Amino acid sequence: MSETRGKAAGPVPLARELEQLEDIVRRLEADDVDLDDALALFEDGVRRLRAARDRLAQAELKVQSVLEGAGGDLLSGDLDV
Amino acid sequence: MTATLHTEVPVPTEDVWSVSQVTAAVKRLVERHLGAVWVRGEISQCKAWASGHWYFTLKDAKSQVRCCMWKQQALKAGRPPADGTEVYVLGAPGMWEEKGEFRLVATAIVPTSAVGQQQQELERIKAALQRDGLFDVARKRPIPAFAECIAVVTSPDGAALRDVAIVIRRRWPCSRLIVVGARVQGEGAEGELVRALGIVNRLDGLDLCIVGRGGGAREDLAAFNSEAVCRALAAVRVPTISAVGHETDISLTDFVADLRAATPSAAAEAAVPDRREVERRLQSLASRLASGLSLRTSLAAERLERTADRLSCAIGEAVERPAHRMDRIAAQLDALSPLRVLGRGYAMPTSPDGRVLKRRAAFLPGQLFDLRVSDGRISARVEDAG
Numbered sequence: 249m250s251e252t253r254g255k256a257a258g259p260v261p262l263a264r265e266l267e268q269l270e271d272i273v274r275r276l277e278a279d280d281v282d283l284d285d286a287l288a289l290f291e292d293g294v295r296r297l298r299a300a301r302d303r304l305a306q307a308e309l310k311v312q313s314v315l316e317g318a319g320g321d322l323l324s325g326d327l328d329v
Numbered sequence: 330m331t332a333t334l335h336t337e338v339p340v341p342t343e344d345v346w347s348v349s350q351v352t353a354a355v356k357r358l359v360e361r362h363l364g365a366v367w368v369r370g371e372i373s374q375c376k377a378w379a380s381g382h383w384y385f386t387l388k389d390a391k392s393q394v395r396c397c398m399w400k401q402q403a404l405k406a407g408r409p410p411a412d413g414t415e416v417y418v419l420g421a422p423g424m425w426e427e428k429g430e431f432r433l434v435a436t437a438i439v440p441t442s443a444v445g446q447q448q449q450e451l452e453r454i455k456a457a458l459q460r461d462g463l464f465d466v467a468r469k470r471p472i473p474a475f476a477e478c479i480a481v482v483t484s485p486d487g488a489a490l491r492d493v494a495i496v497i498r499r500r501w502p503c504s505r506l507i508v509v510g511a512r513v514q515g516e517g518a519e520g521e522l523v524r525a526l527g528i529v530n531r532l533d534g535l536d537l538c539i540v541g542r543g544g545g546a547r548e549d550l551a552a553f554n555s556e557a558v559c560r561a562l563a564a565v566r567v568p569t570i571s572a573v574g575h576e577t578d579i580s581l582t583d584f585v586a587d588l589r590a591a592t593p594s595a596a597a598e599a600a601v602p603d604r605r606e607v608e609r610r611l612q613s614l615a616s617r618l619a620s621g622l623s624l625r626t627s628l629a630a631e632r633l634e635r636t637a638d639r640l641s642c643a644i645g646e647a648v649e650r651p652a653h654r655m656d657r658i659a660a661q662l663d664a665l666s667p668l669r670v671l672g673r674g675y676a677m678p679t680s681p682d683g684r685v686l687k688r689r690a691a692f693l694p695g696q697l698f699d700l701r702v703s704d705g706r707i708s709a710r711v712e713d714a715g
Binding site: 261262263273276282286289290293294303307311313316324329 | 490528608
């Protein structure tokens with residue numbers, strides 16, 4: 249068990265990653281985008297897609313248990329469920 | 330006295346059942362088709378045996394049924410009820426084959442008076458929570474579509490946590506579960522649930538909180554009807570899902586939470602998206618990216634082609650325009666040419682040194698000069714200058 253300060257700063261949540269991807273696709277589909285911008289958007293989109301797929305493929309559920317220590321601190325540890 | 334054999338008595342066929350067969354068939358019928366039911370009646374002839382099992386009869390004005398409660402449940406139930414007590418019994422109808430006796434196997438006994446008191450208390454809490462707006466639909470928060478960090482307030486050893494973990498591992502393994510353990514039934518459960526919900530509010534980066542437990546007898550779910558637990562749940566600063574017992578069980582936490590799930594598994598289903606759905610969404614985004622770029626490049630190619638056409642037109646014009654001008658100038662020059670005038674029948678006199686003789690004074694008698702006509706030159710001499 250170790251002291252916990254809650255969620256560590258991790259990678260961008262997948263929800264936001266998906267929103268950004270949707271936004272990239274919408275911009276790429278807009279009429280006013282020129283070829284250079286379209287290429288840049290495409291490359292960014294492909295990179296994000298690959299990252300999102302990798303994250304889904306490698307994801308493993310983490311289960312932790314949290315309890316209050318004697319001094320009122322929160323202690324956390326991995327839990328096997 | 331001799332017994333008379335009645336020949337009218339039907340002769341047994343080969344299909345004769347043994348007593349055991351009959352009792353076994355009845356047992357199958359009763360136990361397969363009737364589940365546990367709540368039965369209201371009055372206790373009589375209750376006896377707690379040294380083995381720990383209780384046997385008693387439950388009766389009303391018309392009928393009675395033999396009941397038993399096995400040691401394990403009897404220990405939980407406390408003291409055997411006194412004869413004459415009116416009770417609710419949760420029991421599964423069964424058949425005691427050795428005695429050929431139908432009976433209820435009880436798993437819970439609750440005095441009707443206690444239920445009355447419990448019901449009154451429940452109504453009081455419900456009214457208080459309602460008055461304070463804890464059931465208002467307007468205060469319900471939406472459940473996030475992609476919860477990545479989920480607190481689960483339940484017993485760390487219970488089936489509920491196992492069910493939640495199984496479903497989330499299958500659907501959305503990108504999540505993190507933070508289990509805040511609490512007893513969910515019996516003495517101390519209320520306080521532990523309140524404390525656990527308080528701990529939830531101290532966790533950073535949380536998206537959602539599931540509170541609940543697996544199925545159990547009505548009294549086992551009582552902590553989830555506690556006013557303190559309901560108020561602590563309402564104070565949780567992230568959206569909440571209440572999942573207590575089975576589909577048919579409803580607790581006050583169900584009304585307070587932002588979402589009521591019928592079971593802990595259903596809560597987990599509601600808490601996270603299905604990875605297959607997300608994979609399909611990613612696939613569709615990939616196709617749109619590809620077709621978006623392809624559209625852009627083909628539009629750019631068309632534009633380039635159009636530009637090339639315009640450029641080629643412009644070059645053509647740039648080359649052709651001076652040529653036209655030259656033609657025009659040549660035509661103008663041609664029109665001005667004296668040769669053109671000579672072509673109409675005029676002649677032009679020139680001196681032998683090539684000067685054009687324009688005036689009479691330039692013609693002296695006997696002087697030789699040339700006459701230029703359209704197709705050549707004629708030598709001439711002035712005879713008379715007039």
